[in-house]
Amino acid sequence: MGLDFSIVPKYMDIILLGCAWTLGITVAAALLSFVGGIVFAVIALYAPWIIRQPFRLVEWVFMGTPLLLQLFLIYFGLVQIGIDLPAFVAGIIGLGLHFAVYNSELIQTAILAVDKGQMEAARTLGLSRGQALRKVVIPQAVRDVIPPIGNNMIALLKDSALVSVIGVSELTLSAQRIIGKTYRPFEFYVLAAAFYYVINLGMEWVQRRIERRISLSR
Amino acid sequence: MTDQTAFVDIRHAQKSYGALEVLKDISLTVEQGQIVAIIGPSGSGKSTLLRAINDLDALTGGEIWLDGVQVNKSLPHRQYEKHINEMRQQIGMVFQHFNLFPHLTVRENVTMAPTLLKGLSKDAAEQLAREQLDHVGMLDRIDYYPSQLSGGQKQRVAIARALAMKPKLMLFDEATSALDPELVDEVNQVMKKLAEDQMTMIIVTHEMDFAAAVCDRVLFMDQGVVVEEGPPEVVFRNPTQQRTKEFLRKHLAGAK
Numbered sequence: 319m320g321l322d323f324s325i326v327p328k329y330m331d332i333i334l335l336g337c338a339w340t341l342g343i344t345v346a347a348a349l350l351s352f353v354g355g356i357v358f359a360v361i362a363l364y365a366p367w368i369i370r371q372p373f374r375l376v377e378w379v380f381m382g383t384p385l386l387l388q389l390f391l392i393y394f395g396l397v398q399i400g401i402d403l404p405a406f407v408a409g410i411i412g413l414g415l416h417f418a419v420y421n422s423e424l425i426q427t428a429i430l431a432v433d434k435g436q437m438e439a440a441r442t443l444g445l446s447r448g449q450a451l452r453k454v455v456i457p458q459a460v461r462d463v464i465p466p467i468g469n470n471m472i473a474l475l476k477d478s479a480l481v482s483v484i485g486v487s488e489l490t491l492s493a494q495r496i497i498g499k500t501y502r503p504f505e506f507y508v509l510a511a512a513f514y515y516v517i518n519l520g521m522e523w524v525q526r527r528i529e530r531r532i533s534l535s536r
Numbered sequence: 537m538t539d540q541t542a543f544v545d546i547r548h549a550q551k552s553y554g555a556l557e558v559l560k561d562i563s564l565t566v567e568q569g570q571i572v573a574i575i576g577p578s579g580s581g582k583s584t585l586l587r588a589i590n591d592l593d594a595l596t597g598g599e600i601w602l603d604g605v606q607v608n609k610s611l612p613h614r615q616y617e618k619h620i621n622e623m624r625q626q627i628g629m630v631f632q633h634f635n636l637f638p639h640l641t642v643r644e645n646v647t648m649a650p651t652l653l654k655g656l657s658k659d660a661a662e663q664l665a666r667e668q669l670d671h672v673g674m675l676d677r678i679d680y681y682p683s684q685l686s687g688g689q690k691q692r693v694a695i696a697r698a699l700a701m702k703p704k705l706m707l708f709d710e711a712t713s714a715l716d717p718e719l720v721d722e723v724n725q726v727m728k729k730l731a732e733d734q735m736t737m738i739i740v741t742h743e744m745d746f747a748a749a750v751c752d753r754v755l756f757m758d759q760g761v762v763v764e765e766g767p768p769e770v771v772f773r774n775p776t777q778q779r780t781k782e783f784l785r786k787h788l789a790g791a792k
Contacts, residue, residue, distance in 0.1 A: 438592055439635035439694075443649035443701055444625035446617060453648060457639050532639075 323505055329496045333506075336492025337513050343409055343488060344475045344517070350414025351474065352467065355421025356456060362426055364451070380419040386480055388412050393484040409481030417474045424466050428459035461532045468525040475517060489513055541601045543568040543736060544589070544705060550597030551584055558584050559595070560760040566705075566753075569734040573747035573768070576757035577783060582740045585757070586707050589738065590627040591620050602626065603704055625653060628698030632710040634690040636682040642669065642693050643678045646700045653701075668696040672726045688719030692726055699730075706730065708739040712746075744788060748772050756780045 361373050380388065393408035403411070432455050440450035482491035493510040497503045542565035551559040558581045566572050574582040587593040589600055591608055600607040607623045609616065637645050646668055647661040656664065669675040672692040682690055691711055698706060708727065712720045724746050730737065731750050741747055747754055747768055754771040756764045756779075764771055764780045775781050 433635070435631060435633055435635035436637065439629075439631065439637070440649075441621075442590060442592065442624055442627070442629040443697070444621045444653050445649060446621055449652060453652065454637055458637075461639060 321504060322502070325500060325502060326505060326509060329500070329506070332492050332496055333489070333509060333513065336487060336489040336510075337517070339406070339486060339488040339492075340475070340478055340490075340514075341517060343406060343413065343481060343486065344471075344478050344521075346410045347413035347417065347478065348471050348474055350410060351417035351421050351470070354414060354418030355425050355467070356460065358418055358422035359425035359429060359459075360451065360456070362422060363429060364447075377419050377422070380416050385412065385416050385477055386483065388416060389480060389484055405481070405484045405486045408484060409478070409486050413474055413478060413481065416477075417470055420470050421463075421467055424463045424470070425456075425459055428463040429455060431462065432458050464525065464529055464532065468522070471521060471525075472518060475514070475521060541604055542566065543570075543603055544738070545601035546585075546589070546598070547601070548598040549585060549588055549595050549600070551581075551588060551593065551595050558760050559588070561598070562757075562760075562762055564755065564762070566736060566738060568736055570753065571731055571737045571739065571751045572753045572755060573751040574738065574740045574755045574757055575742070575744070575747060575783075575787075576755075576763075579759075580757040581760040582755075582757045583709055586709050586738060586740050589705075589707060590624050590629060592629075621653075625649075625701050626704045628695075628701060628703035628706040630691065630694050630698055630706070630708045630711045632714050634682075634687070634694045634714075636690055636694055636697070638682050640681075641678070642674065642680050642682070642685075645682070645693060646697050649697070650700050664700055665696075668700045669693070671699070671729070672696045673722075686719060687715045688722045691715065691723045695723075695726055695730075704736065706735055706737045708737065708741070710740055710742065713742055742787070744772060744784070756783065758783070 358373070358377070361369060362377070365373065389409065389412040392412045393403065393405060396403065396408075436454050436458065437447075437450050440454040441447070445453065478488060479490040482488055482494070485491075487495070489510050493506040496506050500506070544564075544566035546562060546564040549559050549562040549564075551557070562585060564572070574585065576582045584593050588595050589607065591600075595608055602623065603626075605623065607620070609619060611619055637648070640648060643662075643665045646665040647656070650656050650664060651661045665678065666675060669678055672695050674689060674692050674696060677685060677689060677693070682693070685693065711727070712723050715723065720743070724743075727737070727739070727746075728750055739747070739751065751768055753765065754768045755762050756771060756775070756777070758779050764775055764777045771780065772784065775784060
């Protein structure tokens with residue numbers, strides 16, 4: 319049988335709903351990975367040994383094991399210890415923490431790259447180290463790291479397809495379900511791909527806008 | 537306070553990195569409203585001494601007093617942090633490389649610390665920023681970012697930022713050394729204005745002319761000791777020490 323895209327409009331509502339889930343999960347996980355990345359970076363650089371060491375273990379787990387396994391663990395595993403999360407929440411947490419660890423690596427490097435004179439100037443004015451980090455060092459580090467974090471967020475968008483395996487009807491799973499009914503894999507996978515691409519473009523647009531906004535303040 | 541101390545009182549300041557002694561038993565007093573210049577070759581310890589006054593570089597021995605309070609008191613870590621943050625609010629510092637906060641506007645550079653540390657209202661902060669920027673002639677650049685300013689303008693904003701904390705003492709660490717020659721004067725003018733306002737200042741500088749014109753006293757440092765000290769006309773015109781003579785000969789010849 320040949321290709322027939324005329325069937326697509328009939329299932330558009332399901333695809334769009336899938337898109338909405340993908341977008342929602344991606345945005346929520348991206349925010350979590352951003353805030354988490356900053357928190358992790360500060361812990362890794364400045365927390366006392368007693369906190370830093372166990373934290374390194376957590377970091378290793380998120381970096382050294384497959385995201386798919388992490389999602390299974392959070393969704394299916396945690397139930398056994400009484401934490402029963404909705405699938406999309408488990409997905410957001412898994413994706414968010416996984417990418418927070420990657421963002422943390424970037425932010426750590428950027429924090430260390432901020433000119434030492436910045437911390438000195440802040441301390442000279444009477445700010446504590448924590449205040450200087452919060453008001454002076456971290457904002458600059460984060461600015462410097464927006465482009466590579468943007469790349470991580472694109473990767474996050476693509477990896478959000480993995481939450482289909484714990485049953486969140488995001489874009490990929492929606493396409494699969496339609497294909498299960500219509501036996502039209504090419505049409506609907508291509509359609510899903512097209513929507514990923516559109517979301518991708520949107521994220522790049524947002525990133526460019528942020529970069530333009532901060533270009534003066536360097 | 538039990539001790540009678542000068543306004544700024546540095547007693548037997550000593551600093552070493554391992555076997556290397558950078559400051560060897562330096563004592564110095566500065567009265568309120570006085571301006572002291574520290575000159576000397578690079579590596580003489582003059583910047584280290586200046587940075588010891590607000591504890592950016594901790595001394596390994598000796599005491600620093602400001603207005604009857606010991607800056608480098610021996611206290612448990614947490615208490616010391618609190619103490620030193622309070623002391624630093626009273627000691628303004630201006631750096632060679634300005635160290636303005638590039639992510640903040642000129643206004644925010646000036647108001648950030650007073651707002652954060654003194655709980656200034658938005659209106660009060662705005663008024664303070666305008667006042668301080670007007671004083672250094674930078675009011676028209678209040679909405680600019682540091683990247684949009686020249687070196688001289690940056691340094692003037694940095695001075696305004698320090699003054700906004702209403703310090704009792706201002707430290708200048710080669711404030712004009714990184715500037716293009718034609719921008720030096722605008723910063724010197726601002727420092728002169730501070731001198732007229734009776735601000736107590738300690739200035740590390742390479743500019744002998746400026747030191748001679750503005751300062752009450754000049755210290756010549758070399759290899760971690762004060763070699764010679766006195767009023768500028770004496771130190772510059774009739775130095776008694778051989779090392780001072782050599783330094784001045786080289787430096788004045790090199791500068792002009």
